[in-house]
Structure formats: structure tokens, C-alpha cells
Amino acid sequence: MRSNRQRYYELFSKVYDFVIRLHSGDREGSLREFITEKANLSRGDKALDLCTGTGSVAIELARRAGENGLVIGLDFSRGMIEKAKEKAKRAGMVRLYLVQANASQLPFQNASFHGVTCSHAFYELKEEERAMAIDEVARVLRQKGRFCLMEHAKPERPIPRLLFYIRLLFLGSRDVRKFLSEENSVFGESFKNITKVMSPTGKSKLIYGEKGG
Ligand SMILES: C[S@@+](CC[C@H](N)C(=O)[O-])C[C@H]1O[C@@H](n2cnc3c(N)ncnc32)[C@H](O)[C@@H]1O
Numbered sequence: 464m465r466s467n468r469q470r471y472y473e474l475f476s477k478v479y480d481f482v483i484r485l486h487s488g489d490r491e492g493s494l495r496e497f498i499t500e501k502a503n504l505s506r507g508d509k510a511l512d513l514c515t516g517t518g519s520v521a522i523e524l525a526r527r528a529g530e531n532g533l534v535i536g537l538d539f540s541r542g543m544i545e546k547a548k549e550k551a552k553r554a555g556m557v558r559l560y561l562v563q564a565n566a567s568q569l570p571f572q573n574a575s576f577h578g579v580t581c582s583h584a585f586y587e588l589k590e591e592e593r594a595m596a597i598d599e600v601a602r603v604l605r606q607k608g609r610f611c612l613m614e615h616a617k618p619e620r621p622i623p624r625l626l627f628y629i630r631l632l633f634l635g636s637r638d639v640r641k642f643l644s645e646e647n648s649v650f651g652e653s654f655k656n657i658t659k660v661m662s663p664t665g666k667s668k669l670i671y672g673e674k675g676g
Pocket residue numbers: 472513514515516517518519520537538539540543564565566567581582583584587588592
């Protein structure tokens with residue numbers, strides 16, 4: 464049965480790309496480039512894009528992994544997955560598969576992927592799901608595989624910052640302040656070489672680490 468959160472994302476999927484185009488200030492797709500570059504994939508690698516939404520990052524990963532690679536975009540919203548499938552087809556991606564599942568229970572075997580990405584979605588997971596998702600990412604990554612997590616940076620101006628907090632609270636992050644200030648600890652003990660860099664747009668941050676605690 465669908466939860467209220469899933470219903471929210473079903474509705475959002477209908478206008479998601481339009482809203483992102485209007486508000487991101489990233490018409491050239493530099494954020495997609497940024498996260499997929501940091502995923503550090505080689506041709507032929509296997510990668511997972513968690514909470515893929517309409518699949519923009521997954522499509523770029525699939526381009527980088529090439530025709531001998533394999534990329535999976537995973538999302539729990541059927542609407543988002545359908546949009547991602549349309550986009551993947553238009554982009555001519557044949558080694559990109561789109562799977563409807565929850566990030567906290569990944570339907571893959573241990574050590575399946577060379578890299579995992581998650582763009583602008585991790586903050587939106589429920590607190591208990593976040594911890595489970597991190598454990599699952601560590602489980603499905605190969606040793607030394609990289610997990611790249613990109614999130615909105617806290618806006619500088621007061622009104623956007625207030626709206627940012629309200630949205631996180633609405634989506635169930637009761638520990639929002641603690642979470643934002645201790646973000647490195649989110650990766651837990653399964654990852655090492657944890658690094659944080661700002662995006663070229665200056666509005667997002669990327670945290671990445673390698674499996675092998
Ligand atoms: C803000 S969108 C980001 C989409 C995409 N990663 C991007 O950067 O455009 C958040 C996505 O996370 C998905 N999502 C939220 N909670 C999830 C969960 N527990 N399991 C799987 N997907 C989830 C939503 O359906 C939505 O597509």
C-alpha cells in the first residue's frame with residue numbers, strides 16, 4: 464500500500480523536471496556532471512542511483528559506464544520511475560534499469576556495485592530510513608566503492624533558510640539541526656576518506672566516502 468509520502472512524490476513527479484528547471488539555476492546540468500564525475504566510475508562498472516527521481520543522474524551515470532556497464536535507478540515512487548523510463552528511452556539508454564523499491568531495503572546482493580549516488584533526496588528520508596539506507600548502501604557496495612551524497616546547502620538568506628527547515632521538518636526530519644551539523648557522522652563507520660566539496664553552483668554540497676571502514 465502507498466504511504467502519504469509516496470502519494471506526495473507521485474503528485475510531484477508530474478511537475479518535477481519543470482520545477483527543477485525553474486528553480487535550480489542549473490540549466491546546463493552541471494550538478495549532474497559534478498556528482499557523476501565524483502562517482503569515479505570506469506567504463507564497464509556497475510552503479511546505483513538511489514532515490515533517482517526522474518533519472519537525470521542515472522542517465523549520466525549510464526553514459527559514463529558505457530555499453531558494457533550497468534546502472535540501476537531506484538525510487539519508491541511509481542510516477543518518478545515512469546518519468547525516468549521515458550527519459551532513459553529518449554536518451555537511448557539500454558544498460559539503465561529503473562526499479563521501484565525503498566532505499567531502506569535494497570533488492571540487490573552484497574557487493575553488487577562499484578559506486579552509489581544519491582542526489583538531493585537523503586535529507587528527505589525519514590530518520591529511521593536514513594540509517595537503514597546507509598547500512599544498505601554499505602552492504603551493496605564493493606570494497607573501495609564510492610558513495611556520493613549530494614544535498615542542498617543551507618541557504619544563506621533568512622527566508623529561503625526558513626523554508627528549507629520547514630520542508631525538512633514537514634518531511635519528518637525532527638533532528639534536522641543535529642543532522643545538518645553532523646553530516647559526516649551520517650556515513651557511519653563503514654566508510655573512510657570522507658570528503659566534502661561545494662558544487663560549482665555554490666548551492667549544493669557533495670559528501671563522498673569509500674567503503675572499507
Ligand atoms: C527531491 S527528489 C530527488 C530526485 C533525484 N535524485 C534528483 O536529484 O533529481 C527525492 C526522491 O526521493 C524519492 N524517495 C523518497 N523517499 C524514498 C525512499 N524511502 N525510498 C526510495 N525513494 C525515495 C522520491 O520518490 C523522490 O523521487
